[in-house]
Amino acid sequence: MTPRPADQRFDVVVVGAGVIGTAIAARLSSTSARVCLLEATDDVAEGASKGNAGITSSYYAAPGTLESDVIATSYRRWDDVCRRLDVPFRRIGAVMAALTSDEADGLPGELANAKACGVAASIVSGDQARRLEPLIGPDCIQGLVLPDEGIIDPMRLCVGFAELAARNGVQVRFDSPVIDIESQDGRVVAVITPQARIETSFVVNAAGLFADQISELAGGTNFKMWPRKGEYWLIDRDWGRTLRHIVFAAPLPDSKGIHVVPTTNGTALLGPSVTDSDRRYDKTTDAEMLAHVTEKTKRLVPSVPMDRAIKAFAAIRPASEKKVRIEVDEVVPNLVHAINRSTGVSSSLGIADRVAELLAGAGLDLTVRTDALDHIPTVRRLLLDPEPETLAALDPRYTQVVCACEDVSAAEIQAALEMAVPARSIDGVRKRTRATAGRCQGSVCMAGVTFMCSLAQNRAPGDVVVTAAGTAGA
Ligand SMILES: Cc1cc2nc3c(=O)[nH]c(=O)nc-3n(C[C@H](O)[C@H](O)[C@H](O)COP(=O)(O)OP(=O)(O)OC[C@H]3O[C@@H](n4cnc5c(N)ncnc54)[C@H](O)[C@@H]3O)c2cc1C
Structure with missing residues (x-):
């Protein structure tokens, strides 16, 4: 195949916007590396990262294993990280x-x-x-x-990581499945999506259940997920x-x-x-x-x-055969795998650090940027705010409760639609605000959320995307 000219060039392409890919993108965004995060679906947290229990384990595997190491370098940091990334977290034990x-x-x-x-x-x-x-x-x-065991909102964690990454200049591209990878002299040189050919010095494989396919496309180690x-x-x-x-x-x-x-x-x-x-x-x-x-x-x-x-x-x-695989590929020296079966949330901070070390060890310049943000704006929430009665003075839309089951106001939904990595569907609003996630499962609030999405996205209510699987009118 004759290579197409590059649509763009990056130092690192991260494949997969689950908790591991977004954590890595956020980590690299504080450095000089130019990073692109590619996700096959229309939002972050569409794979394992959306359906888990949200436990931040303080330990899990036997001491001395890779899994226990990456959990150990993560678990004490959650209070601080979640404050900075606007993620609900409680160390309840x-x-x-x-x-x-x-x-x-x-x-x-x-x-x-x-x-x-x-x-x-x-x-x-x-x-x-x-x-x-x-x-x-x-x-x-x-x-x-x-x-020291804690509970976290795992979807908001992905949103927070991706938002920080985007605000620091990482290109986050949705609906961008990696369908091919080009190599030269045993090294990956470009990643292909249906829309673009993206040249890159390194690929990080955070494709979760589909990580074996990415490795195969790159000519890397043969393993099965x-x-x-x-x-x-x-x-x-x-x-x-x-x-x-x-x-x-x-x-x-x-x-x-x-x-x-x-x-x-x-x-x-x-x-x-x-x-x-x-x-x-x-x-x-x-x-x-x-x-x-x-x-x-x-x-x-x-x-x-x-x-x-x-x-x-x-x-x-x-x-997979290995519960946790965080390593430079055995065959392709500029391909790094970042996969965790059961504790990806708990270990995401440690995995991101480990991947940064592996990339630096393989020759990538990761000079720390002094101008990088370390936090995203906090959106106050009716349900969890210690002083909800003060919120109307900040924004009158706090008085308009759209989702009564979860106490979600129009102000919170609007904020979700205006982020750097905004909600692009009703499911995206749910992940960022919990609207439609309560006991009525959207049967009451779906109309209000759809209406707000249609205004923000300038499309007819029937064309608003509900989930990756279809629109409100379908
Ligand atoms: C039932 C259950 C309970 C769990 N409980 C916990 C828990 O309490 N605590 C904990 O720490 N962990 C828990 N886990 C484990 C945790 O959810 C996973 O370890 C973690 O979510 C894995 O994250 P990931 O980013 O690797 O994968 P994913 O979230 O699956 O993300 C991979 C992403 O890659 C994308 N992708 C795939 N192929 C391509 C391609 N070709 N191009 C572009 N993108 C692609 C996918 O669309 C997906 O978005 C649980 C898991 C499950 C299923």
Whole structure:
């Protein structure tokens, strides 16, 4: 194939705008590197990064592993990073509840792991566990308390990373699937999308479940990714708000098991299940699996009210032979892989640092820019603001509540539509504001959100995109 002339030239092209790709783009945006972030879909957080539990683990894997290292370099930084990136975060702590003597026998090993990772942890009696988290059931005989575990809004984290990157000059391009990669003398020289040929000195492969395809296109190492599905129940805020801690089950050999986790907006998640398959696009839920999730959850927290379930959903972990792959490709020296199956949110800051080190080690100039922003503007939120009554004086649109379930005002939706990386669909508004995500799932507020999108985007309401799959009029 005769190479087309370049439409543009960058030092680094990052492929994939999930939590890992956006974190890397944000990290590189504070340096002299010219960076382009390419995403196949129409927004950030369209893959695993939108359907996860939003736990920021303080430790997970065995000490000394790559996974535990990148978590360790991330977990203490969340309070500061989330303040700067306008991301909801609470370090609420977790209790791992052992209900049988076998499960209790596993707790000292977990305690040793946590301590070896430098994490605060202690074993307490069942009664002490219940005093900390009164919703834990009477069968709990011992608990492992992990005070540094946190909860984050994982979609707002991607939005925050991408917004910072864009404000610092990273080109963020959506609807730009990488369909080919050109190489010369064993090095990648250009990345091809349907719209452009982009010359680059380095490619960072943060394509999650599709990272094997990017490696293949680049002539890199041959590895296989496969989908590991996880199914969840989402429980309404009136009960979720009463949960003070994450409640973990005693872990299984290759998974943290099914847990009960409060979200930053007050709902609660029950799950996830674990199913490996070869169907990368299969996000269906299964009644039997969801019944299993309910049963496992009720063991831990018997009062979970299933009549308060808002919805069930499935998300896909990017699984591979290596749980975590952050490395320069074995064959192509200017291709860097950045993939994490189960803890990509918790480790995204550490992964971004590690990728920057690998790029610098491979010869990329990463001079720190003194003029780079380290924060994005904060948008005050009706639901979470300590003084919501003062907001109308800032902007009268705070008095117009568009989404009553989640208390989202017109001011917040307008801000989402005017960001450097704006919401381009109703789903994009949902990720940035939670409008349409509450108990009515948009049946009341969809019209108002559609109307605001149509005005901001200067298109007919019927042409407003709902999700990547279709428009409001379709
Ligand atoms: C059920 C479940 C629960 C989880 N719970 C947690 C948790 O509590 N805490 C935690 O830390 N982690 C958790 N995880 C793991 C975490 O979600 C993942 O590790 C993380 O989201 C992976 O991020 P990513 O950016 O690599 O992948 P993704 O978010 O999947 O992003 C990859 C992106 O690449 C894009 N892409 C693919 N191919 C191309 C192409 N050819 N061109 C351009 N773009 C392309 C995709 O469209 C996608 O947007 C959970 C995962 C699941 C599924």
